[in-house]
Amino acid sequence: NAGVTQTPKFRILKIGQSMTLQCTQDMNHNYMYWYRQDPGMGLKLIYYSVGAGITDKGEVPNGYNVSRSTTEDFPLRLELAAPSQTSVYFCASRWRGGWETQYFGPGTRLLVL
Amino acid sequence: RKEVEQDPGPFNVPEGATVAFNCTYSNSASQSFFWYRQDCRKEPKLLMSVYSSGNEDGRFTAQLNRASQYISLLIRDSKLSDSATYLCVVLHPGRNNNDMRFGAGTRLTVKP
Numbered sequence: 318n319a320g321v322t323q324t325p326k327f328r329i330l331k332i333g334q335s336m337t338l339q340c341t342q343d344m345n346h347n348y349m350y351w352y353r354q355d356p357g358m359g360l361k362l363i364y365y366s367v368g369a370g371i372t373d374k375g376e377v378p379n380g381y382n383v384s385r386s387t388t389e390d391f392p393l394r395l396e397l398a399a400p401s402q403t404s405v406y407f408c409a410s411r412w413r414g415g416w417e418t419q420y421f422g423p424g425t426r427l428l429v430l
Numbered sequence: 431r432k433e434v435e436q437d438p439g440p441f442n443v444p445e446g447a448t449v450a451f452n453c454t455y456s457n458s459a460s461q462s463f464f465w466y467r468q469d470c471r472k473e474p475k476l477l478m479s480v481y482s483s484g485n486e487d488g489r490f491t492a493q494l495n496r497a498s499q500y501i502s503l504l505i506r507d508s509k510l511s512d513s514a515t516y517l518c519v520v521l522h523p524g525r526n527n528n529d530m531r532f533g534a535g536t537r538l539t540v541k542p
Contacts, residue, residue: 352532357534358534359434359532359535360530367528374526415461416479416521417476421473421474422471424473
């Protein structure tokens with residue numbers, strides 16, 4: 318099992334550009350999450366999904382969109398990149414049953430200039 | 431006030447030392463608590479859940495004090511490999527219990 322994979326590993330965007338951060342898990346987990354981590358800060362929840370076709374906002378959803386068309390994939394879309402979105406983005410997934418099954422992907426480092 | 435607060439450190443300790451980290455949380459309705467470990471430029475990994483009765487996993491002991499809204503992590507006999515940032519995590523009682531709130535982390539460096 319690859320676990321949770323994220324692409325790209327690193328990206329530089331210009332202000333106003335758009336991009337999609339990809340997240341895939343091969344553990345058949347129902348629940349998936351997107352977090353961002355700013356330097357020296359804790360992770361903050363952007364969006365989450367409890368199953369295919371179901372998504373909901375987290376603590377900091379502004380400027381982002383998500384979709385969940387399959388169990389495996391949970392892409393995060395940035396429509397108009399802003400410097401405030403410079404961060405490390407982590408995707409995570411888990412079984413419905415418990416948080417002990419939550420695994421994170423390796424992260425995507427995004428720099429918006 | 432931040433929802434989850436930790437002493438940022440850094441804690442610099444010699445091998446074999448015992449070190450304790452503290453964490454406070456502001457939402458008294460929070461029900462689930464965790465410690466995660468994050469190595470430099472890596473993803474967080476679950477270290478242990480924190481139960482009301484306290485729990486131990488080898489050299490690691492976690493305790494919860496609901497009355498004071500306080501969580502602790504004790505590491506005994508520190509190893510070089512324990513060097514990392516330790517994140518206190520609280521499950522916020524909203525969003526159908528899908529909203530984890532992370533502290534900013536406490537950085538530990540264990541030296542030979």
